[in-house]
Amino acid sequence: MSAITATLYPCAHCKETGACSTGHNGLSCAVCVGEHTLKGEHYGLACGVCGGMGKAEPRTERINKRMAPILAYSMVILLLIAIGLAAYTNKHLSEILAFAGTVIGAITGHYFSRSET
Ligand SMILES: [Zn+2]
Ligand SMILES: [Zn+2]
Structure with missing residues (x-):
C-alpha cells in the first residue's frame, strides 16, 4: 500500500528540459512533431513523452x-x-x-x- 505515492522519473526523451531535441540537428523528433499534430521540421517542441514537464509518470x-x-x-x-x-x-x-x-x-x-x- 506504500507504493501509491506519485513518483516522477526524469524524462529520458527530453533529458528533463521539457523540449524535444532528439531529432537530427537538434530538431524535435518525428514522434513529438506527430504528438502536436504538426508536419515537417520543428525546433524545441514540448516533449511528447512527458508533455513538456521534463518529468514523466510511469x-x-x-x-x-x-x-x-x-x-x-x-x-x-x-x-x-x-x-x-x-x-x-x-x-x-x-x-x-x-x-x-x-x-x-x-x-x-x-x-x-x-x-x-
Ligand atoms: Zn520529456
Ligand atoms: Zn521527441
Whole structure:
C-alpha cells in the first residue's frame, strides 16, 4: 500500500528540459512533431513523452492511481462486513476492531484527506 505515492522519473526523451531535441540537428523528433499534430521540421517542441514537464509518470503508476481508490473502497467495505460478522458471532471482535480500525484509518487518511490533483 506504500507504493501509491506519485513518483516522477526524469524524462529520458527530453533529458528533463521539457523540449524535444532528439531529432537530427537538434530538431524535435518525428514522434513529438506527430504528438502536436504538426508536419515537417520543428525546433524545441514540448516533449511528447512527458508533455513538456521534463518529468514523466510511469504508465503503470497511472493505472495504480486509478485502481487504488477502488481497492480502498472495497477494502473498507470488506472490513465493515468483517466487523459486522464479528459483532454478530462475538468472535475475535476486539482483534478485528483493532485491526480494522487501523486499516480504515490509514486508508481514509491516505485517500480522502488530501485533494487529488
Ligand atoms: Zn520529456
Ligand atoms: Zn521527441
